[in-house]
Structure formats: C-alpha cells, structure tokens
Amino acid sequence: MLKLIKEKIDEGCAPTMASYAQMLYEGDCVPVNKKEALRYYKMAFDFGLTSVINNIFIMMFNGDGIPENKPEALRYLKIAADRGDVVSMSHYGMYLCKGEYISADKKEGIKYIKMAADKGDVNSMHNYACMLINGNGITLNYKEALIYFKMAVDKGFSDSMVSYGEM
Numbered sequence: 001m002l003k004l005i006k007e008k009i010d011e012g013c014a015p016t017m018a019s020y021a022q023m024l025y026e027g028d029c030v031p032v033n034k035k036e037a038l039r040y041y042k043m044a045f046d047f048g049l050t051s052v053i054n055n056i057f058i059m060m061f062n063g064d065g066i067p068e069n070k071p072e073a074l075r076y077l078k079i080a081a082d083r084g085d086v087v088s089m090s091h092y093g094m095y096l097c098k099g100e101y102i103s104a105d106k107k108e109g110i111k112y113i114k115m116a117a118d119k120g121d122v123n124s125m126h127n128y129a130c131m132l133i134n135g136n137g138i139t140l141n142y143k144e145a146l147i148y149f150k151m152a153v154d155k156g157f158s159d160s161m162v163s164y165g166e167m
C-alpha cells in the first residue's frame with residue numbers, strides 16, 4: 001500500500017500527499033512523524049490543494065509536533081486567502097485587523113473580511129456588519145450593515161439575528 005501511495009505522490013497527486021500527511025500525523029499504518037506530515041501537507045498545498053491549509057496553519061501556529069512559527073503560519077493563511085479559500089480570508093482579515101502576530105492593517109483586513117462575507121462566510125457577514133455599525137476601521141454605514149446582518153440571519157446565524165432585531 002505504501003508503495004502505491006509513494007508512486008501517486010511522485011506523480012504529483014495532491015490528495016494522496018494530503019492523505020499520507022494525515023497518516024503520518026495520526027500514526028495510521030505508519031509511525032507518527034509530524035515533521036514529515038507537515039512536509040507532505042505543504043507539498044499538497046504547493047500542488048494546489050488549498051483544503052490542507054487548516055492542518056498547516058494549526059501545526060505551525062501552535063507548534064503541534066514542530067517548532068512554533070506564527071509568522072510562517074500566517075503567510076500560508078494569506079496564500080490560501082489569496083487563492084480564494086473563504087475561511088482563510090476571514091481569519092487572515094481578523095489577524096490583520098487585530099494586529100495579532102502580524103502588522104495591523106485594518107483597511108486590508110476589512111477587505112479580506114468583506115471578500116469572505118461576499119463569498120458566503122456567515123461569520124464574516126456578521127463581523128463585517130459589526131464593523132459597519134461600530135465604525136471600526138471603516139466608515140459607519142447602517143444601511144449596509146443591515147444588509148450583511150440580514151444575509152447572516154438568512155443563513156441562521158443567531159448572533160446576527162439579535163443584532164438585526166436591535167436595528
């Protein structure tokens with residue numbers, strides 16, 4: 001089985017790279033090796049498999065079996081956001097707005113959060129609406145906030161239901 005996996009990896013099969021990384025991470029049929037797991041997750045990411053970003057980010061950000069490297073974790077998060085990964089857009093935007101482990105840039109952070117909201121991320125819809133009503137790095141705009149709260153309400157987001165009802 002491992003021989004077939006290695007062949008698929010050598011052929012550039014990103015999903016197989018990710019599966020092997022998960023095997024290494026969990027010790028499934030192979031010894032646990034988190035350093036190698038990260039290497040294969042990164043390889044899959046480099047081959048275009050953006051869905052492994054969460055694994056890469058958590059391992060690097062928290063130092064899960066490898067040395068902690070928050071700046072590098074955030075660099076990968078930005079790449080995934082720029083590739084269109086909605087959750088990465090949302091998280092990267094929040095890190096930029098808060099200036100946590102990265103230079104604060106509210107304007108750029110809000111841009112990423114709004115992009116995620118416009119692509120359907122309910123948390124981003126709510127966060128963007130809150131920014132609009134609080135003027136947190138953005139011009140106050142109650143009308144637009146109402147639109148984004150309503151979008152989140154329509155997806156069943158309870159926090160937005162309360163905010164929408166209060167407006």
